[in-house]
Amino acid sequence: MNQALEKKDIIRLEQISKVYQMGDVEVQAIANVSLSIQAGEYCAIMGPSGSGKSTAMNIIGCLDRPSKGQYYLDGTDVAQLPKKELSAIRNQKLGFVFQQFHLLAQLTALENVMLPMVYAGIKGRERRDKAAEALKQVGLENRMQNKPNQLSGGQQQRVAIARAIVNRPVVLLADEPTGALDTKTTEEVMDIFTQLNQDGMTVVMVTHEPDVARLTNRIIWFRDGQVVQSHLTLDEFQPSHHHA
Ligand code: ADP
Numbered sequence: 001m002n003q004a005l006e007k008k009d010i011i012r013l014e015q016i017s018k019v020y021q022m023g024d025v026e027v028q029a030i031a032n033v034s035l036s037i038q039a040g041e042y043c044a045i046m047g048p049s050g051s052g053k054s055t056a057m058n059i060i061g062c063l064d065r066p067s068k069g070q071y072y073l074d075g076t077d078v079a080q081l082p083k084k085e086l087s088a089i090r091n092q093k094l095g096f097v098f099q100q101f102h103l104l105a106q107l108t109a110l111e112n113v114m115l116p117m118v119y120a121g122i123k124g125r126e127r128r129d130k131a132a133e134a135l136k137q138v139g140l141e142n143r144m145q146n147k148p149n150q151l152s153g154g155q156q157q158r159v160a161i162a163r164a165i166v167n168r169p170v171v172l173l174a175d176e177p178t179g180a181l182d183t184k185t186t187e188e189v190m191d192i193f194t195q196l197n198q199d200g201m202t203v204v205m206v207t208h209e210p211d212v213a214r215l216t217n218r219i220i221w222f223r224d225g226q227v228v229q230s231h232l233t234l235d236e237f238q239p240s241h242h243h244a
């Protein structure tokens with residue numbers, strides 16, 4: 001393995017496969033997926049529904065483990081770590097944003113953003129200051145005391161982004177982060193991702209929206225559980241070359 005290359009890869013999947021067991025039936029969700037993402041990249045994952053994007057994201061995000069293969073996250077193979085160690089790494093190194101925000105309804109924006117630091121053992125004043133800083137970064141310094149149902153969809157997603165970045169992860173992952181938003185709030189949320197990337201954050205997001213993918217610097221294409229292209233931009237990609 002080339003040492004210099006290895007250093008720059010913040011995410012490297014080698015021959016990753018995932019088989020889900022559904023009773024007696026095995027579903028092969030992804031097969032022999034290899035891909036690398038370097039520090040500072042701004043990447044979209046695209047592909048038809050059922051092509052394995054979320055499965056890959058959940059493995060990349062240390063929410064799930066592959067059935068086979070190696071996954072180097074920031075230099076460490078995390079593919080077969082026990083669940084507890086995996087979640088420790090996830091809390092330390094990764095931020096995750098979901099389509100449905102996943103905010104706690106009974107907590108304010110500030111309290112939602114403070115949650116990851118409760119798990120990280122950061123206390124009191126420092127916890128509050130860091131959460132306020134993250135909310136400021138997503139333009140919600142005036143909404144800290146609002147509960148989710150007092151915020152628009154776009155604002156809720158920005159709270160979720162603040163929560164994802166509050167522990168300063170090495171990678172920010174997002175699975176269809178604009179899937180529940182209209183055009184205007186999509187733009188508002190994408191502006192945040194773009195700004196975070198410009199400030200140095202590595203960002204990887206699944207999307208099926210060409211207008212969202214276009215804003216990123218690289219598109220990784222999935223089809224039938226495999227990566228079919230990983231270096232083309234949206235305009236360079238010729239879907240007709242890859243249809244079955
Ligand atoms: P995408 O995100 O691209 O729509 P997924 O990764 O969700 O694709 O799914 C890939 C394949 O794996 C699909 O055939 C899907 O039905 C299957 N799959 C996903 N999650 C599970 C699960 N928890 N149990 C069984 N099969 C699953």
Ligand code: MG
Nearest residue numbers: 050053054055
């Ligand atoms: Mg999905």
